[in-house]
Amino acid sequence: MVLTATAHPSVPVAGLMTPPCGFCAGDRIADGFYHLHSRFDRAANFIGVPGLVCLVDASLGAGPNTITLDAALRNASDSMSIRFPLLTLGDIAIDLSDVDIFDSGIEPLTQAIDQVLPNIDRFRHALPEHAPPISIPGFVSGTSRHRSVARRPSCETFLSSAFTRIASGIRMLADDRLVEGLKLIAGCGPGLTPSGDDFIAGWLTGLHVATLWFDRDESDRIGVIRQTAPSANPIVQSQFRFAVEGRVTESMKTLLASLTADEGMVDRSVQRICGRGASSGADYLAGFLFTFDQEFFACH
Amino acid sequence: MPLIHSIKRGVYFDSVSLMRAAQMLSGLPGVSDASLVMGTRSNRDILALSGLDADDFNAAGDSDLLIAIRFESPASESDLLEQVERALTRRQEAGAQDSGIKPSSLEGAVRVLPGANLALISVAGRYAGDLARDALEQGLHVMLFSDNVPVETEIELKRLGRDRGLLVMGPDCGTAIINGTPLGFANAVARGGIGIVAAAGTGLQEVSCLISHHGEGISQAIGTGGRDLSGAVGGIMFIESIRALDADPDTRVILLVSKPPHPDVRRAIGDLVSTIRKPVVTLLLGSAEAGQPMTLEEAALAAVERLRMVQHSLQGKDLDSRSRGNDTVSVGGEVSVDIEAANALESSVATALAGRLSAGRRYIRGLFSGGTFCAEAQIILNRSLKGLFSNAPTAGSSELDNPLHSRGHTIVDLGDDTFTVGRLHPMIDFTLRKKRILDEAADPETAVILLDVVLGYGSNPDPAGELSEVIREAVSKTAVICSVTGTDSDPQCRRRVVEALKKAGAHVLPSNASACRVAGRIACSI
Incomplete structure (x- = not known):
């Protein structure tokens, strides 16, 4: 089942933990048994039949399939089961009854399109400014310094x-x-x-937004992308699936909200997403921008 | 050249880990290229174009890690694969152990450590300004390790700091010692009565270590970042730091170290210094002012001398300041440096080394990890030699067309952007320097390879271990002269490093200035 914000009866389990304050779970997490896929400093990815669930540090923010947990719990076990409202990590059980459920859906546009376009232009300027030099925006559209860094002989040949x-x-x-x-x-x-897959995920998200906000029919294009760019990597698969469904992270929701607000919010939102991974956030945003501004990429 | 190729099924690493491991491998002797990438079709295509493909890579999938290493002897396949394993495991273990309290914001950090009064900021330059402003607004002094902070932001931050009575050290401030705590790249020096304000990181390290070697210590060492003394910034923090040291009861002598400031800034500093009653020693590296120290070594010794004068004066003893008659720096009756003996030592080392060089070897090749050392070398060598080239020219040197290739007498700053993109600073990562040492030794015109070895917190943990092998190879063809900046209390222990470098065949001099003088003597005698 998919988590919702509806209250569930608590399950009596000996030693049941109450989630700490600020604990948050994504709305696309389904019941099932999961095993460890990969573990990093701030995230542990678990995979199961229902898909991927990521246990993440609160600094990464909420996402459709993330649960915020501190490092001790993230690293407590290599397997996990979710039978809502019970999350079990090895011999640790956590009651999810009262957790905040993050709504990952993209809100429809309530403003006039004219109000959004100037902010897309601001986004266009903010992205190369905040992207790391070794990233898609840094390489194809960054400042001359970005480009010189990424193209220097001392930069890795493969990159x-x-x-x-x-x-x-x-x-x-x-x-x-x-x-x-x-x-x-x-x-x-x-x-x-x-990086290429992050770009595609961002593009798919952008196409969903274009459909929802600007009434564009992008179904053919989305179909071609899904068919031409399949991935056997479960994390990429999960990214693509959520992008097509129009499910995004908390930081991306903030960015989308900022596109209808003032300039400062756009800049900060772009900056925050660009800080994700080595270049993942910036590459994802490059794909998103590509939906609305192909000239930006074509002219470099 | 043979290719090692390996597939690790279902193994995941982030791109930073893979890039670092690939860089580490590429830097190993005998390895010409290395890549660690996930086995997607696109990545396999790129490996094929780079000549790093293998037939069995075609069976790899998106979830498999591909390892490809192009190598020549003497590397062995099993050794290299073991190195890969170790590099990737180390990264995983570091992540797993990192489960302590880790605040994700400045506010969180202040809550975790409520008594803190200084924030050390080391994030990408574009984010650093906002973070530094937040820190100042929360009443914290700031050490801004980050570079690439716009000058407008620097000015704004420094004005805010000045208004609030807070220090803003940096941007691009690599070294400071505050209340005995080394910050950034700094050394475990003795505490004492000399306060330092410096615009240069390695310059600050050298003077603080030399002061420590001569039996005195540091009260505070404040870095300002090199741009502070520009006309735009106006020396805001240099001036505030001098005021702070003037007000500090533990500081008896103030030592100022920088390159020549903008004339307006220089005037402002001069005006302030003239009002200070504590002795002030000023080194403006590269400005030839009579009566002022010319090198970091002279500045450190002058500060030691002034401190001892103050101490003897407080004890009511007669002063016996510099006695030039016997070429000895005599301080309060105690001999700190015997100039004649130092000259004799340098002369004998130079003569012995010059005599061993084969015909045609006549040029100095300086490979520096510290920018200030690179500048000091040019200042010293340009006094006696003509035709110096550098990628960071000063004191009359000419700019190198290609920093990757030496010509004539060449002094290279390996900390320059050209060498550091995608790599750690050369004080930590010796990969490029080791390759360059071997390249220079192989050049039939190289007479002397001149090096700085900088110890301390943050620097390479085993510099002698890293350098010994290449030095051993280089000294069969050329002379290798170096200085070691550090103390025996540093994590690397200076004494042990010096012994190991000497054992490898290097000639270790007590300071960078001394090493440069010896190199200069050799070049002049050929």
Whole structure:
């Protein structure tokens, strides 16, 4: 079952823990048995038949499939079961009855489009400013300093090749050569979530927003992307699925809200997302921006 | 060249871990290229284009880690794979052990440690300004380790700090010692009566260590960041720091270290210094002012001398300041440095080394991790040599066309952006320097390889272990001269490092200035 904010009866378990203040669980987490997939400083990813659940440090914020827990609990066990409202990590049971459930859905646009467009322009300027040099925005559209850093011979050969390939792919996408471009971009980048896949996830989110806010029909394009860029990596699969469903993290919701608010909020929201991972956040935002501003990428 | 290739099924690492491991491998002797990437089709294509592909990589999937290492002997396959394993495991263990209290905001940190009165900020420059402003508004002094902070932000922060009576050390401030606590790259020096204000990190380290070697100590050492003395910033924090040391009862002598400031700033500092009753020693590295110290070593010794004068004066004894008659720096009746003996030592080392060099070897190649040492080397060498080149030219040197290749006498600052993108600072990561030492030794025109080795917190934990092998190889062709900045109380222990470097064949001099003088003597004698 999918978690909702509806109250559930507590399950009496010996030694049951009450979640700490600020504890939050995403609304796309389903009951099931999960085993450890990967563990990092601030996150532990568990995989099961229902999909992926991430136990994360509160500093990462809420997401559709995240549960905020401190490091001791995140590292307590290599397996986990969720039978709402009970979360069991090894021999530790946590009562989820009263937790805050994060609503990951994207809100419909309530303002006139004219009010949003100037903020998209602000987003366009903020992204290269806050993106790390070694990231898609840093490479294809950053300042001259960004570009010189990413293209220097001392920058890793693999990374230079990877970002050059992604930049070529993005230019093809801008020319509407979707399949060719996606083949270059998908899975391109060294780490757990390759930069190219982060870009695609951001683009899919952008296409959902374009449909919801601007009444654009992007279903064909979304279909081509899903078909051309499949991934066997469960974390990427989860990213793509949530993007297509229009489910986003707390920080992305804040950014979307800021696109209808004042300039300062856009800048701060972009800055916060750009701080995610080595380049994941910035690459994701590059994909999102690509939906609305292909010239930005094509002209570099 | 042979290729090691390996697939680790279902193993996940973030891109930073993989990049670091690949960089570490690429820096190993005998390794020409290395990549660690997830096995997606795109990544396999890129490996193929780089000549790092292998047939069995075609069977890898998106969830598999690919390891490809191009190497030549003497590296062995099992050793390299073991190194990969160790690099990746270390990163995982570091993450697993990191389960203590870890505040995620400045407010959280202040709540966890309510008595704290200083924030050390080391985040990307674009975020550092906001964080520093928050810290100042919460009443915290700031040490801003970050660089790439806009000058407008620096001015705003420093004005705010001045108005609130708080120090803003930096941006780009690498070293400070506050109330005996070393911050950033600093050394375990003795505490004592000399307060230092410095715009240069390694300069501050050198003078504080030399003072410690000569039996005195540091009350406070305040870094300001190099841009503080520009006309735009106006020396705001340099001036505030001098005032702070003037008011500090534990500071008896004030030592100022910087490159020559903007003329207006210099005038403002001079005006302030003229009102201070404590002795002030000023080193403006690169300005040839009569009666002022010219090198970090001279500045440190002058401060020691002035302190001992103050101490003897307080004890009511007669002063016996510098006695030039016997070329000895004599302080309060105690001999601190015998200049004649130092000259004799430098001369004998230079003569012995010059005699061993084969014909054609005539140039100095300085490979510095400290920017101030690089500048000091040029200042000293340009007095006796002509035609110096550097990637950070000063004192009449010419700019190198290509910092990766030496020409003539070349002094390189390896901390320059050209060398540090995607790598740790050369005081921590010796990979490039080791390669360059071997390259320079192989150049038939190289007579002397001149090095600085900087110890202390934050620096490479085993510099002698890292450098010994390449020094041993280099000294079969050329002379290797170095200085070691640090103390025996540093984590690396200076004495042990010096012994190991000497054992490898390097000639270790007591200061960077001394090492440069010896290098200069050799070059002049050829």
